[in-house]
Amino acid sequence: MKNVAIVVLVVMVIFVFFAGCLTPTPADPIRADINSDNSTEFIYLEMDESKAGNDWDLKAMKGYGKEHLSAPTVIMSFETKPENLGIEDYNGDGINDVVFLIINRSAAGNDRYYDWHLMVTLGTESGQFLKPKIIATFERQPGSP
Secondary structure, three states: OHHHHHHHHHHHHHHHHHHHHEEEOOOOOOEEEOOOOOOOOOEEEEEEOOOOOEEEEEEEEEEOOEEEEEEOOEEEEOOOOOOOEEEOOOOOOOEEEEEEEEEEEEHOOOOOEEEEEEEEEOOOOOEEEEOOOOEEEOOOOOOOO
């Protein structure tokens, strides 16, 4: 009976672990002004399960005044989840840009080795973003052993 209880407990732990890994949840929102209107927008990642590859969407809820937010709109989409997402003025023009790390799966060889790209997508005054550009490439994810 004791062995059955241990097996049930192990199965429950495994189920909870995998359920947590597969359940899409928006990341903690980033608060920033992305359209130069001096109002705070909320920017967050969310898995889009309606697409074939479960792409990730970067969404924004634009601020209007102190207490009003728009409905979420998609700023850009990714085939894989970007890591270390940040909103900052990368190029010094006074407009916030999006900076992130993303895995480069096309670099995989037979040994399943991947590169990581540090990407930036420059923002415009209207809250739009230009095409992302690679600003650095790493052999392994920065911060990993």
